[in-house]
Amino acid sequence: MSGSNGFEPKIVAFVCNWCTYLGADLAGTSRLEYPPNVRILRLPCTGRIDTNLVVKAVEGGADAVLVSGCHPGDCHYNAGNYHARRRWMLFRELLDVLGFDMRRIHFTWISAAEGRKFQHVISEITEQTRALGPWRAYEAKAEIDHRGGLVGQAVSPATGRAGPAPALQAPAPLAEQELRDLARRLLGAGDVKVVIGYGAAGPVFVTKAADVERLVWNEGCQANLTTYLKRKEVRALGKPAVVVKGCDERSLVVLEKESQIRREDVRVIGMACDGMGQEKCAACDTHEPRFADERVGKAGGQGGKPAARYAAVEAILAKTPEERLAFWSAEFDRCLKCYACRQVCPMCYCERCIADKNRPQAIDTSPHRKGNFAWHIARAMHLAGRCVGCDECTRACPAGIDLRLLNLTLARAAETQFGYRAGMDPAAEPPIGAYSLQDKEEFIR
Amino acid sequence: MSARISREDLRKLVAEWLAAGKKVFGPVRVKAGLELYAPLDSAEALLLDGWIRPANSIKELVFPRHEALYGYRILKNRVELVDLAAEIPEQIAIGAHPCDAAALAALDKVFNWDYRDEFYNRRRAATTVITMACAAHDDQCFCTSVGLGPEAERGSDALLHERDGGYEVRAISEKGRILLGGLAGETACPTAQTSGANTPPRRFDSAQVAAFAKEHFEDPYWAERALACLGCGACTFTCPACHCFDMVDEGNGREGVRARNWDACQFPMFTLHASGHNPRANQGARQRQRIYHKFVMYPDKFGEVLCTGCGNCSRNCPVGLGVLPAATEIGNG
Amino acid sequence: MDNIYQPDLMEIAGVRQHTPDVKSVKLRFQDPNRAGSFDFRVGQFGIFSAFGAGEATFNICSSSNWKGSIEFCFRKVGRVTEALWDAEEGDTVGFRGPYGNGYPMEAWRGKDLIFLGGGIAMPPIRCAIWYALENRADYGDITIVYGARTVGDLVFVDELDEWARHPRVRVIRCVDPGGQTPDWTGEIGFVPTVFERADVPAKNAIALVIGPPIMIKNTIPVLERMGGAMSNVYTSLENRMKCGVGKCGRCNAGPVYVCKEGPVFTFEELRAIPMDY
Ligand SMILES: Cc1cc2nc3c(=O)[nH]c(=O)nc-3n(C[C@H](O)[C@H](O)[C@H](O)COP(=O)(O)OP(=O)(O)OC[C@H]3O[C@@H](n4cnc5c(N)ncnc54)[C@H](O)[C@@H]3O)c2cc1C
Ligand code: SF4
Ligand code: SF4
Ligand code: SF4
Ligand code: SF4
Ligand code: FES
Secondary structure, eight states, X not given: OOOTTOXXXXXXXXXXXXXXXXXXXXXHHTTOOOOTTEEEEEESXXXXXOHHHHHXXXXXXXXXXXXXXXXXXXXXXXXXXXXXXXXXXXXHHHHXXXXXXXXXXXXXXXXXXXXXXXXXXXXXXXXXXXXXXXXOGGGXXXXXXXXXXXXXXXXXXXXXXXXXXXXXXXOOHHHHHHHHHHHHHHHHTTSOSEEEEEETTEEEEEOSGGGGGGOOOSTTOOOOGGGXXXXXXXXXXXXXXXXXXXXXXXXXXXHHHTTSOOGGGOEEEEEOOSOOSSGGGGGOOOSSOSSOSXXXXXXXXXXXXXXXXXXXXXXXHTSOHHHHHHHHHHHHHTOOOOOHHHHHOTTOOOSXXXXXXXXXXXXXXXXXXXXXXXXXXXXXXXXTTTOOOOOHXXXXXXXXXXXXXXXXXXXXXXXXXXXXXXXXXXXXXXXXXXXXXXXXXXXXX | OOEEEEHHHHHHHHHHHHHTTOEEEXXXXXXXXXXXXXXXXXXXXXXXXXXXXXXXXXXXXXXOXXXXXXXXXXXXXXXXXXXXXXXXXXXXXXXXXXXXXXXXXXXHXXXXXXXXXXXXXXXXXXXXXXXXXXXXXXXXXXXXXXXXXXXXXXXXXXXXXXXXXXXXXXXXXXHHHHHHGGGOBSSOOGGGSOOSTTSOOOOOOHHHHHHHHHHTTTOTHHHHHTTTOOOOSHHHHXXXXXXXXXXXXXXXXXXXXXXXXXOOTTSGGGSOOTTSOOSSOSHHHHHHHHHHIIIIIHXXXXXXXXXXXXXXXXXXXXXXXXXXXXXXXXXXO | OOOTTOOEEEEEEEEEEEETTEEEEEEEESSHHHHHHOOOOTTOEEEEEETTTEEEEEEOOSOTTSTTOEEEEEEOOSHHHHHHHHOOTTOEEEEEEEESOOOOTTTTTTSEEEEEEEGGGHHHHHHHHHHHHHTGGGOOOEEEEEEESSGGGOOSHHHHXXXXXXXXXXXXXXXXXXXXXXXXXXXXXXXXXXXXXXXXXXXXXXXXXXXXXXXXXXHHHHHHHTTOOGGGEEEEOOXXXXXXXXXXXXXXXXXXXXXXXXXXXXXXXXXXSOSOO
């Protein structure tokens, strides 16, 4: 049976080996007829169904995607589906903000005994997709928006980048002196071998007490220097002290939780900060460092407006999915795949990034629209529940892509769904890698 | 004799080109703080002032970040190659900077020594570059340290000089003359020579940079200088003269394309051998390579520096590096 | 449009497996005109492709006297080599080339030849050995020292026997200590040591040394001790390449484009450029 226009939807189903695959098999052996439009791909467990695969299916021309596994409690590996459920919750919010057609992405639990449910689900999805017509996710008209953009947010000027200097009250010169004195003391006493701090033209690595005058503290100190803790060239210098602001400190909390640093191996110099004139500063609630070993200065005290934290996400969600997709297409079309966003991120420490792997090629290396969507979805997902919102990626991007908005989307999802904010509370359980039996699943059939 | 054009007429001219179906690229304000060369959808979009230079470069017109080289179809054990080289429409870069245009002249040589790269040549032939002499500079500009300047002509087909609310127009090549028709004069009007306020000071001596890179190849200087470097592609991808590329296959088991994409010498995997050996095993070696290529290797072969002093690498570097900080240190010996 | 990146389509005319991860492949041009006009110099390389996987650089390991086909030999290490590994006789692969300078075989006439190779480095040496044997009268004594980590890692072993049967050819094989099998009759030791023991006069000889960096590093002093002049000692570099034609900017070692000015260099030449390979 084909639609009146002859359109036959292509549906890709990623199913787990132990339940849904057997359910599909049962449907077959019981001669329960279901449309031939579905292509079933079997994976060991829903926990192993990488969200990249869904993106690949869309890239490959799927008109709808189904992901299905064992019912809660039935997972062959105990909890694979609980973990998957959490990822899907975040993934769906991301796709929604990107403007993907959510009527085409389906999740179900189908057991080995539910041949009939499999038949129903496939028939229904096929019918529904047929009515929707072909999915042209990557053909959004973007040219019209290459200026302005829908959300029209200003990009904070990067350190050293031309443009108006950020307007804010200058941090106290007193703090700068205090910082230098402290660095001199730490280096002089041999407590640390290097102080990673801000210099006049970018990060500096001060190894001699005599050089502490190279350290500055001013409105240009936007970088999150904790990213250097992972670099082998910097590690080779010996025990570091790192200068952080309250916001940067959050990445140390996550890095420690992920066993990337040992807290006692790093001396943390926390700077009280009234803001660096960046967008994130408006909603900042970490003006004072909270975990630092040494503290410098005192913040002026006007707290941010946390209520406004996710305003940008809400603003884009007020647009239609088509408008959102057009917006992101225009944004991603500018992406050069320079990976400055990844390289600057303190949380991106993988020995070999998925974007650099070619067996299999999870993400096209080309900076075309497909390849860029795949990259940005993967990047955002890998940082889901881990991104501390330092906005370094956004600051680093030479193409001015609104990565902040993607990160905020997932941060908002993590906070609203799991009450979690990365790097705020060292005792809190990160959302990814954990699960709760109570996790919402109204989106799963 | 030189000719003049008013601002309004310049926009009118752009509108005419667009109406005639030509692709016109020029500086555009994408959002606050971000100017890029981009295709103009209207003459109004063309940004005529209030910025130093776009964060990208016009090399994209002749050497796009992604370009299919040919397609293939696999039929059992046979393969059929598919010519994907579509016609290149006439394209115009208006409001390019002298540091952009000069880079094209450098790219011409790379893409044509011995083997001729027709992908590049076709685009280059279809492109007319109308350069705007710089009215201002910032502290990252250093064209004068690499033998260029705010009014340099190299690589341009025509040059516009801002004067008294309009522009003096001068054709440099036949292409420029044809495009601008009767509008363009032949020689610079003496009054067009600017006061010098637009000219960045000489910040270093490029011969000294070359000498240092040659003589101090193994110097610890490079590793120290590169400590903050993140190993990204922001500097190379926004550089008008960087031209390294990767070649990849994309497709499925039945058909696909072989394409080239920009690549960056700052990526650790750029030179990684299959054995695990990496000739440039640390970021210092990679930073050295960028300077070495531009100030030693390219000049050795082609007689000029592969850097036009545009400053983009430093402006776009998230951590304040790029060519300039190193060049000022080693080029002022 | 003349497309310098477009490969010739080649049919796989034969596959030989040498070790668990090394194979050599014989290719024939599908276009008969190309087959007739094609020529190359031993020591040159090509860029080979498995469609759908991509391109990889290999030396042409056959002799330029063998008309109508070319051979290459590769180790399975990544995406392209895995795809080539799975290719079978009759399948189509791509080839661009020949690229690079090759060995100056004419200039080597009248000299003794010493070939020193380690592991997978045999292919780029093999083409020169065959070429020299096919023009036997042009060259003096030939010494071949070929070593690998273990007996199972040696490639083209049957040809080693064949070469040894030629007049004035001495073939010495060796494996690293511990890499021998009970029936191993060759030498045990690293190439440089085994070569030194063999005591070959190097004064009037051309030496071609290809292998892992550590082997090369230790062989050079031995050659010097034996009277070899660095202007007569050659190697072939393997800097990573993409275009092969001096455009992609990847392969340079200091000021030289290995793809165009190399891959063959004398050690005299290498000493004049920085250690960037
Ligand atoms: C002039 C020249 C001559 C040569 N001659 C020969 C020859 O005769 N025989 C021969 O066998 N080789 C030869 N080589 C080396 C050969 O070119 C490489 O081994 C080959 O290109 C590997 O290609 P690949 O696609 O299989 O590997 P790739 O997939 O490109 O991987 C190569 C290496 O890159 C890294 N890498 C990239 N992606 C990944 C990933 N996803 N996971 C892990 N690692 C990754 C790893 O280090 C890996 O080993 C030559 C090279 C040159 C320059
Ligand atoms: S993703 Fe961006 S905002 Fe989040 S931690 Fe990384 S650099 Fe900071
Ligand atoms: S920094 Fe910007 S241009 Fe570069 S890869 Fe990231 S998003 Fe793309
Ligand atoms: S190296 Fe830097 S300054 Fe020179 S042309 Fe490239 S981007 Fe411009
Ligand atoms: S110099 Fe700057 S832009 Fe270039 S790789 Fe290093 S961090 Fe990136
Ligand atoms: S391989 Fe591309 S320049 Fe040498």
